[in-house]
Amino acid sequence: MLAALVLAPLWDATLTHDRQKALDSINAKDLKSYVSYLADDKLEGRGTPSKGLDMAADFIAEEFKKSKLEPLGDDGYFQTTTYTSRNGSVTGKVRNVVGLLKGSDPALADQVVMVTAHYDHLGKKASGEGDLIYNGANDDGSGTAGVVALAHALGRAKPKRSVLFVTFWGEERGLLGSTYYGQHPVVLLAKTVADINLEQIGRTDDLEGPRVNAVSITGYDFSETVTALAAAGKVLGTEVQRHPQYSDPFFMRSDNAAMAAAGVPAHTICVAFEYPDYHGVADTPDKLDYDNMTKVVKLSGLGILTIADAPQVPHWNKENAKTERYRKVRGEG
Numbered sequence: 001m002l003a004a005l006v007l008a009p010l011w012d013a014t015l016t017h018d019r020q021k022a023l024d025s026i027n028a029k030d031l032k033s034y035v036s037y038l039a040d041d042k043l044e045g046r047g048t049p050s051k052g053l054d055m056a057a058d059f060i061a062e063e064f065k066k067s068k069l070e071p072l073g074d075d076g077y078f079q080t081t082t083y084t085s086r087n088g089s090v091t092g093k094v095r096n097v098v099g100l101l102k103g104s105d106p107a108l109a110d111q112v113v114m115v116t117a118h119y120d121h122l123g124k125k126a127s128g129e130g131d132l133i134y135n136g137a138n139d140d141g142s143g144t145a146g147v148v149a150l151a152h153a154l155g156r157a158k159p160k161r162s163v164l165f166v167t168f169w170g171e172e173r174g175l176l177g178s179t180y181y182g183q184h185p186v187v188l189l190a191k192t193v194a195d196i197n198l199e200q201i202g203r204t205d206d207l208e209g210p211r212v213n214a215v216s217i218t219g220y221d222f223s224e225t226v227t228a229l230a231a232a233g234k235v236l237g238t239e240v241q242r243h244p245q246y247s248d249p250f251f252m253r254s255d256n257a258a259m260a261a262a263g264v265p266a267h268t269i270c271v272a273f274e275y276p277d278y279h280g281v282a283d284t285p286d287k288l289d290y291d292n293m294t295k296v297v298k299l300s301g302l303g304i305l306t307i308a309d310a311p312q313v314p315h316w317n318k319e320n321a322k323t324e325r326y327r328k329v330r331g332e333g
């Protein structure tokens, strides 16, 4: 009997009234409008650095402001730095966008759960015929739209811990914005209990076949962050899966990797790893399944709230040798 009690589920994803209210506010229409702005031709593919990238950052900051997040950057919602290309030919100011929803429990509010996505993409082709713009609707307009939607929604649930919303520049150039953040965190990394990164959550036309009402989490066996997300998936009836081939390799291929390198139990939620138009000019807003995306954002939201309200914090999985380097940085044996 005692053993059963000790092994009782640690992650309580129950849909309380306030949590339900928060999730109910997430909807396909808003998600579509965010993606449509971010992936519009006038943003020219949001290359790093570019005017289109700046327009995207301004848009996200404006939404964070409407959500009444606290600005935690050095310039309002912006964490600014300078990007210089490897050969030095391109340079420019670049910005992560950072906002905080303050936790409701004074004893826990100094701890944060991060939710992240990259808002940059590949920009445009220098020359050629026809469509030259890499719109990046799914990669990663979708994840960015998810972060914006969650910024609007989660306050309704009054989470105990704080939630830190960050969108990164420069992912497509090598996780640059997230790496910069890991080196210049606005909240102590030791107080950053988890990061849930949203990447490619709009397209369901996976090359392996349609993927509806299911998500993959990268590094599925790496930390308890995933256990909390799985608990949320169970409550909402959305499958949280370990992709048999991609779970571990793709752990290194988005911004969660930079946060993990900084010690934070960080994972990427993704619907389709590989889809037609990946890194092509036809990754446009009309190809996304916004109803399915709504489910994915709700699942992410409930996972974040589950961690934010839990008595304990997620740890790296000691049983998995691949987590050793992250445990070392974290100071977890």
Ligand SMILES: [Zn+2]
Binding pocket: 118, 139, 140, 171, 199, 200, 254
């Ligand atoms: Zn991406």
